[in-house]
Amino acid sequence: MEIESRRGTLNKYATQTFRLDGKLQKRYIGKASDPVVQLFFESEQLDKAVERADRETRRREKDDDLAAARSLDWLAQWSTNWKVISELRGKNMHKKPTPSCEAERELPRLHRFKETCRRSEDGDLDAQRQLDIWIAETPEILSRATDTISIVREYLIQFVGRASPECSVLWRKQLDLKTAEIMCDAGDDALSRMYAEVAVLAWFDFMRSSLMPCLAGGDMKRSAYWGSALTLSQKRWLSIEKAFRQHLKQAPKLRSANQSIVPEAKKKPQPG
Numbered sequence: 023m024e025i026e027s028r029r030g031t032l033n034k035y036a037t038q039t040f041r042l043d044g045k046l047q048k049r050y051i052g053k054a055s056d057p058v059v060q061l062f063f064e065s066e067q068l069d070k071a072v073e074r075a076d077r078e079t080r081r082r083e084k085d086d087d088l089a090a091a092r093s094l095d096w097l098a099q100w101s102t103n104w105k106v107i108s109e110l111r112g113k114n115m116h117k118k119p120t121p122s123c124e125a126e127r128e129l130p131r132l133h134r135f136k137e138t139c140r141r142s143e144d145g146d147l148d149a150q151r152q153l154d155i156w157i158a159e160t161p162e163i164l165s166r167a168t169d170t171i172s173i174v175r176e177y178l179i180q181f182v183g184r185a186s187p188e189c190s191v192l193w194r195k196q197l198d199l200k201t202a203e204i205m206c207d208a209g210d211d212a213l214s215r216m217y218a219e220v221a222v223l224a225w226f227d228f229m230r231s232s233l234m235p236c237l238a239g240g241d242m243k244r245s246a247y248w249g250s251a252l253t254l255s256q257k258r259w260l261s262i263e264k265a266f267r268q269h270l271k272q273a274p275k276l277r278s279a280n281q282s283i284v285p286e287a288k289k290k291p292q293p294g
Contacts, residue, residue: 023066025054036063080244086181087251093174094227094255097220098262100167104217104269106135110160111213116142119154126152127159164216171219178226182233197226207270214269221266224259231255 023038036051036059052059106129130138135156141149179197183190201222208218231252238245 023051023063025063080241084247086177090174090177090181090227091251091254093170094224094258097167097170097174097223098258100163101217101220101262101265103129103131104213105132105272106130106156107160107164108213109135109139110157113153113157115154115157116150117154119151119158122155126155129156129159129163167216167220171216171223174223175219175226178223178230182230193226193229196229197222200225204266217266217269221259221262224255224262228252228255228259 023036025034025036027034034054036054036056038049038051040047040049051062054060054063129135138149138152142153175197179190179194182193201219204218204222205215208214231248231254234248235245235252238248
């Protein structure tokens with residue numbers, strides 16, 4: 023509904039524009055000063071405001087989900103490098119590496135890593151430099167993974183709390199139970215426990231994505247979006263879960279008893 027003025031009068035009138043047979047038509051509603059017209063106009067404005075707010079909520083919901091998906095994808099990619107990270111934790115640098123570019127700092131796949139190690143042992147200076155760069159970068163990558171795990175976990179809990187407040191406590195309890203269960207499988211190894219948290223988050227994201235299509239109601243676009251998100255989250259979870267189980271079988275062969283992500287602080291001698 024629109025309010026418009028007309029020539030030759032100070033009165034304002036309410037009209038409504040609509041399309042009929044492909045052509046725009048205008049319908050006269052009444053004087054804008056008419057209380058009934060005013061009520062109708064205010065009601066329409068309120069409906070539009072609610073619709074705009076709903077669209078904004080859905081937009082934020084989608085943007086937040088895409089951001090979470092990017093973080094989960096990064097964690098999934100990070101977790102595929104556990105073999106490389108496990109071996110890097112046990113290596114010492116030849117010397118402090120010179121400044122490097124982003125491509126050089128990116129962790130390699132296992133085959134390239136093994137080949138670089140072989141060349142380094144044969145005295146290849148370029149390979150030694152590249153290996154030193156990866157060793158130097160490992161703590162930063164682990165730190166980023168730790169931060170990302172924490173951020174994603176909190177986001178997922180808050181998201182479920184907003185989407186289904188009545189179930190938020192139950193969801194948090196389920197997440198804690200799943201975490202405790204999978205941590206038992208991970209044992210005391212710090213890297214395995216980080217990997218376990220990624221697996222739990224992937225599972226929780228799948229559970230969240232399973233819930234959202236039910237909350238979409240008659241909103242077909244929202245329902246379709248979450249249907250696609252559910253497929254992707256399920257694929258991500260199954261992939262991470264499978265890789266984590268393989269990790270648990272093979273990790274003991276790759277790590278030594280004294281390895282840890284964060285070395286223990288040396289005890290200071292007690293004053294006599």
